[in-house]
Amino acid sequence: MSAIFTLDSLPSSFTDELKLPYRKYLKKGLIYSIILHICVVAAYGGAHYYQMYKQEQETKNIQQRIINVSLTDLEPPPSALDEETPPPKVEELTAPTKDLEALTPQPVAKEKADVETIKTQKELEEIKTPVSSTGDTGKFNYSGVVKIEDKKIEEKIIKKEITEEKEKTVYQSFEVEKAPECVNLQQVRSSMVYPPMAIEAQIEGKVTVKVLVDPSGNVIKIGSISGPEVFRDEVSSKSMQLQFTPGLQNGKPVKVWVTVPFSFKLN
Template identity: 30%
Template sequence: MATKAELAIQAPALEERPIYGAPELKRLYQKYFTAGFLIAVVIHALIIGGYYLAQALQKEEQPTITVRILKYSELGPPPSITNTQATPQIAVSGPVVKPSVGVPVPVPDAEVSPEQTIASQQELSSISSPIATTGVGGGDSIVIASDVKVEEEPPPDFVPVEKLPVPVKTVVPEYPELARRAGLEGTVWVKIWVDKEGKPRKALVMKSDAEIFNQPATEAAMKFVFTPAIMNNGPVAVWVSIPFKFTLKK
């Protein structure tokens, strides 16, 4: 059985027990604070970076105009430069004029009037050549319009060209006030039918981020002016696509 002296030796002194309090916290808080701050920065950077990365991946690439180069032997005859066709010729017969002389008939000499004369050869020939005269009667008439223009049809989506249209006049679309107040931004892709004179004939919306931007974009597209597309040394009608970006100034 241990004595009181042995028990005193085995019990640790109060001064030798570890101390954990304010001094220990002051010594360790800097290390743990720095580690926690760095971890928080990394987590926020991953969240924000992941958001912008997802936006960039979802954003589609800008459509491009595909042009296929063909040989002259593969192409058909070039389209006509003029839009007019020959005026149809309609044969209209004139009114038949009654003959001014009668047909000579042999009669006895006693019945011949001294005032009666025989028609000359020229007068007889006029019988077979009716003369058409102009008058103010109520008869029907045929009116033939000259310079009849044929309505031009839209070109196909793909037209082989040697030179693409180039905008020489551009118009900035008007920003919708409602979209400005709401802070909306977006892009509208418009397909424009450019005729042989380089003028827009029709504008169609191919893709739009917001429907509110469609009308201003198409109205601006119809005010563009292009150089005509060239094929076989002549102008041709083609479709071109133009992006209209609506962004607010920061």
Template identity: 30%
Template structure:
């Protein structure tokens, strides 16, 4: 014959008391937690944002006295050295490096003597004058050092166009020896000064031939 288990009344009573006590404790814990949160929130001061402000620098105004403009004179311009003047030497005196012929050659004579078959100068280059130009200033040609070392010698004849003001307007090689000597003769010829040629007492342009003799001593 089987037996039906019976529940222990003491155990049931203890379980019921534990559950009741647990529910009561949980309720009080919840109330206390909420109260603490409310208390902390009430005691905490309100947050007031404090935006960052840029620091403004104060500048002190300084009065600058008006300055008077000072005119600075331009730097002095050095005048170019005057051309070398070659004084006419006596007949028995010989120049050191470069000789200038004693007499100026007429252009037609220079062309026919130095370059046979060269032909007459065209209308653009030829200017007729009844009175030939006369030399006021002779400039000696400098003997190029490279030509001197190479032993180059010879006579360079330069055709110059003398303007109505007595200055050389153009210079052309009629008889050349070497590019170095030709260049030296042209540079010297362009610095010559003349009393201009005349046609019926009126200054006109006229061509003249200037021979430059380069020889070693």
């Protein structure tokens, strides 16, 4: 038969020897476990505090960069006369120049002072300007009627105006008979992605972009962009996807500058 021993059946001296090391190691185990738990909690709290501090610093840096944007860094809006040729210059009407060479003496060098320049009688007769009977006074006073060919001058002005109209190929939206209208604005707005940096900094705003629409209604050029800088890259990249109805001038499609607004709001 197998023997089964219990603590009660063992001698008391033997059980006391077993309890001493048991209590000793139990006490050490409890101390070590408490220290280990304290270290784990402290490490977790320190990591969480460091993460919060880092996020706060990044948010402050983003807001500081946005505040430091000055008006001098922004691109000036294009002038209303952008890509327009200057108005034609009207020639001033002046009286025909008379031959005054015979009336005004010309200075000569000293060594050639004895050489005189005298016009012939035929050349003097060809000069139609009246000459004073008292001699040459050095001044030109003509009281006659100056004839100007008005017809030729008017023809020149009309030709310049026609040339000016032909050269003008780009218009502002307020200059054309019918301005272009965007047909997919809502679709482009819904495709825009809110910049993560703006979400972290809780930034909202309105961005206005100026685009050049060709006669087919496509955007061929991005002009000036105004608004918060954090949204400009997204607006610039998506604005090329806009589609318009052609702008009309004199019944023909032309290139037109159009301004398009975009609003960014956090939900």
